[in-house]
Amino acid sequence: MSEWYTKIGFDGDPFSRDAGFEGHDALVDEVFYAIHSGNMVFIVGESGSGKTKILQEIIKRFGGKKKIIYVNCRHMQKSVNVEKLLQKSLGLLGRLLGKKPNKMILLLDEIESVSTKNAERIKYYFDQNYLQSVIFTGKGFPVEGMGQSIVQRISKVLKIDPLSDYEAVRIIRDRIGDKYLTDRVIKTIYSMSGRNTGKLLQNCRAVMTEIAHGKKEITEEEVEKLLSMEK
DSSP: OOOTTGGGTOSSOTTSSOOTTTTOHHHHHHHHHHHHHTOEEEEEOOTTSSHHHHHHHHHHHHGGGTOEEEEEOTTTGGGOOHHHHHHHHTHHHHHHTTOOOOSEEEEEETOOBOOHHHHHHHHHHHHTTSEEEEEEEESSSSOBTOHHHHHTTEEEEEEOOOOOHHHHHHHHHHHHTTSSSOHHHHHHHHHHTTTOHHHHHHHHHHHHHHHHTTOOOOOHHHHHHHHHHHO
C-alpha cells in the first residue's frame, strides 16, 4: 500500500524534515558567540520550537573535536551526574592516564530541574575551565534547584519566539510548493497549532493526508473541523 505522499507525487514525506532555523538565525548566532566567549546560556522555548535543533547544530560544528557532551534531561534530571559525564568523555585510555577534561561544551536539553549536587558540579567545573560553555534548554527559566550560583553565571536567557505567519507559510511552501494549501489555510493551521513550528508540520501532514485520500481542495473551515477532531 502506497504512502499518502506518493499518491500526490512526492518521493518522500515533505514534513519529515525539521524546520531549520527559519526566523531564528540571530538567536543561533548568539548561542555560537556564547560558546566561543566561554559563557553559559539558557534557551527558553516550548517543545517543537527548535531548541533541540539548535543543539544539534552545535554538535555538528563542534562534535568532531570530541568537545561535546549532550544530555536529553527529560525524565532524568535528578540522575544526571555531570562529573561522571566529564570522566566518560575522556574514554577509557584518558581515564587510565589520569587526564582531565578541558574546555568541554555541555548541552543540557529539556532541563526541568537541577539537583544541588549537580548545580555545584556545574559551577565548579565551569569555574575551573573544564567546561568552556554550558547551554541549557527548557520551557522556563530558572528551573527548579538551579540556585543563584548558576543563575549568576548565565550570561543570557534567549527566548525562541513563535514565527510570523509569513515565515510559517514560507516553511510549508518550501516543502510542498504552491499547490494544495492556500496561504490562508496554512495560516489557519499555524494558528490551530498554537503557533508552534513542530505542531505546524504535524498538522499540515494530517491535512495533506486528507487531500491525498481524494479531497482536492480544503477550506479553512474544514481545516478547523479536521484539526479539532485530531486533538
